[in-house]
Amino acid sequence: MAELILFNKPFQVLSQFTDTDAPATAGQKPRSTLADWVRIPGIYPAGRLDYDSEGLLLLTSNGSLQHRIASPALKMAKTYWVQVEGDVSASAIEALCAGVTLKDGRTRPAKARRMEEPKLWPRVPPVRQRDTVPTSWLELTITEGRNRQVRRMTAAVGFPTLRLIRYRIGDWSLDGLEPGKYREISINLPAAAQPRKQPPRARSAKTPRTIQRS
Template sequence: MAELILFNKPFQVLSQFTDERTAAGQKPRATLADWIRIRDVYPAGRLDYDSEGLLLLTSDGALQHRIASPALKMPKTYWVQVEGAITPYAIAELCAGVALKDGRTRPAKARRMEEPELWPRVPPVRHRDTVPTSWLELIITEGRNRQVRRMTAAVGFPTLRLIRYRIGDWSLDGLEPGGCRKIFVNLPAAAQPGKRQAKARPTTTPRRRPRS
């Protein structure tokens, strides 16, 4: 079994344990080290500085690969507040795949949703009386840089607040901002007996040894 940490990343926290600005003498930003005291775990995937929600961490290389590898297409569910009253046409565009500068996205699952009950964001999302906002649930199987924000902007509805609610079978349920929970995960049979598992590293994706 592999150890997995579920963490509800607050707004404006880096998805890493150090900030390169510190070495450059600049004002440091909040990092995972300010919240997580568990040693030798690293993020399986990323979550933008200005996004909130579920971040998974582990010390197990096989589990990290299973979660973060684009080839395995693990679904990620986001709750997205956008500027404007989103239209059925825009929802259909998101579902079909959106043309971005780095290529068309895979088809997604998207639906309009009621505003969820959430913790207040600090600082709060800007509010304008003359401009409505909408919430949608968006499920994607990719992890391009700032992908959700670029997708909603491409269909005409800029993202105001972005929360990752679920990755695969794991969700934010029961986690307050800054809270974490440790669980143990059974790896697929192919990743268990007789297989040497590489230790996770913060900047590289471990490779499995070919069978001899």
Template sequence: MTLLAFNKPFNCLSQFTPEPDSPAATLADWIDFPGVYPAGRLDRDSEGLLLLTDDGRLQARLADPKHKLAKVYLAQVEGEIDAAALAALRAGVTLKDGPTRSAGAERVEEPDWLWPRNPPVRYRKSVPTSWVQLTLREGRNRQVRRMTAHVGFPTLRLVRVAVGPYRLDDLRPGEWRVIDG
């Protein structure tokens, strides 16, 4: 069994094959390790920890929400996120596809270890930003972005830092490492 931790860069698809007419990079542009496949997904415009494995059962366990592995995200949001928005995120919000489970949500400072995004997040002098750490135990399409927008603080940048016991640690964008099992 092989398990890789990969720091997926911005504008990279969570797949090895390109999409027609898409300029986005793929995992094949970064990972030269045959036989591994992503366990879960990150959107093209999200960054951070993506796990890959050659073990189908492990892949299912890591990706399937019924196993309730905590996924930890750092989100830069538009505006100064407040206690009411954080409380709503913690309680769970109702999106178009139904209510979300309760989530861990706390305001944090921008991490000093975080790399600059390329291209940078749009800067507007009149609109401040803040950071929130979210811990989810489900994985809907674009869930973090939809949740923060629902409480009035749209996500500008999203970085996944952990999946269950696996952490991004010091991997830089585009770097990967084998995790000893």
């Protein structure tokens, strides 16, 4: 069994427990970290979520589980709810599904669809919107983890991201989690993912056996 923490990361919270690039300017407010929200010792994030993104972040103390979630080679699907600037077109959705070319290469095909605005908590500070420019929402599922990938993908098809929420990772979702809250669950790992037990060391016949008594 392995313990897994499902955390709904608020906007402008680092997905790490310390700010290794803390602002040096006197009087500048320090950035919020996971240590301000999750007080469970010995855990660490399985993957990351950008400072200016919100939503599901998974944490664990189990290295095998962390690898299964975060490893790019295992291609665990991640689903995002994305508010974009503009009235997103069918051609843009088709392009996202086919894969788009970014500076670091072409993305894998994604699953993308237009969605109604979800019922969400208000963001603080709120998204800046222009009265003359509409916004729309997408559900986008990818199996990669490039730096700021979703934002770059929507920009590449002509619709810049305004708000980004990770809703699901694999089988785990945000359902029932308010921002800043977390839930602990237990996971059964496959036998192959469990740490291997070391075989007992052979003992020399000349070595006396020590018996501990309580």
